[in-house]
Amino acid sequence: MDSFQVSSILPVDPSTVYRDWMSSKGHTLFTGGTAKIDPTIRGKHSAWDGYIWGEILEYEIGKRIVQTWTTSNFPDGAEPSKIEVKFEAVPEGCKITLVHTNIPEGQGKEYEDGWQEHYFTPMMDYYS
Numbered sequence: 001m002d003s004f005q006v007s008s009i010l011p012v013d014p015s016t017v018y019r020d021w022m023s024s025k026g027h028t029l030f031t032g033g034t035a036k037i038d039p040t041i042r043g044k045h046s047a048w049d050g051y052i053w054g055e056i057l058e059y060e061i062g063k064r065i066v067q068t069w070t071t072s073n074f075p076d077g078a079e080p081s082k083i084e085v086k087f088e089a090v091p092e093g094c095k096i097t098l099v100h101t102n103i104p105e106g107q108g109k110e111y112e113d114g115w116q117e118h119y120f121t122p123m124m125d126y127y128s
């Protein structure tokens with residue numbers, strides 16, 4: 001299984017990024033792809049027009065979210081991967097750190113690049 005960690009600094013407070021991540025409207029606005037989020041433990045989430053889906057496993061309001069995470073590119077029968085997203089206050093705004101684990105072998109680089117291209121870059125544009 002593949003895994004990685006990526007981080008970015010966003011010019012906004014951590015509570016705003018957390019709130020938007022856990023909101024269908026906010027998540028849709030900062031990525032540009034339709035998202036549906038039930039912000040409860042075991043609540044379902046989907047993003048990028050249904051390409052990504054899973055459920056919320058844990059959260060600490062304003063600080064941390066843990067979710068299962070699957071895409072339509074996962075091989076048949078693959079277990080969900082897991083993401084842990086941390087939100088930390090820094091002088092510049094919010095340091096967002098994402099740890100992605102249990103990714104099907106050989107797909108890690110694709111998703112690492114995808115987080116940058118389809119999340120962190122549009123989020124920077126959205127919050128700037």
